[in-house]
């Protein structure tokens with residue numbers, strides 16, 4: 631064994647150590663690039679407190695950049711298979727985009743009216759007039775007490791989605 635061999639070994643170990651640290655740093659950097667941005671993660675779910683809604687006055691929330699209509703129905707609004715029942719109250723939960731060409735309908739006189747081509751949807755989100763080919767779409771949601779979490783497919787969502795398909 632000579633001094634040269636030891637020096638060569640030392641250089642080899644040093645190079646391997648630098649390469650290992652560089653590789654680990656690269657992996658950390660790649661993970662940060664691939665992971666969704668915090669704003670995207672936060673945008674995945676939207677919580678809606680149902681207790682603040684007034685009957686007959688729908689509110690519009692935003693979930694993943696889409697308007698979501700949530701209407702607490704009045705007692706004289708007719709029952710529908712897509713009603714979400716929480717306690718003694720019934721709600722309509724719908725993506726607020728017209729199913730014709732995607733305009734955002736406005737709430738007028740107990741129905742959503744689409745200004746683009748005159749489509750109309752009743753308080754249950756079902757199309758009643760004009761070109762829309764189907765009811766307002768149902769967003770995925772989960773019920774947690776008096777709150778719905780948009781973005782999760784809970785049992786209530788699946789039950790309503792199945793009823794809408796039947």
Ligand code: FES
Pocket residue numbers: 728729730731732733744745746747748749760761762
């Ligand atoms: S986009 Fe609503 S009726 Fe055409």
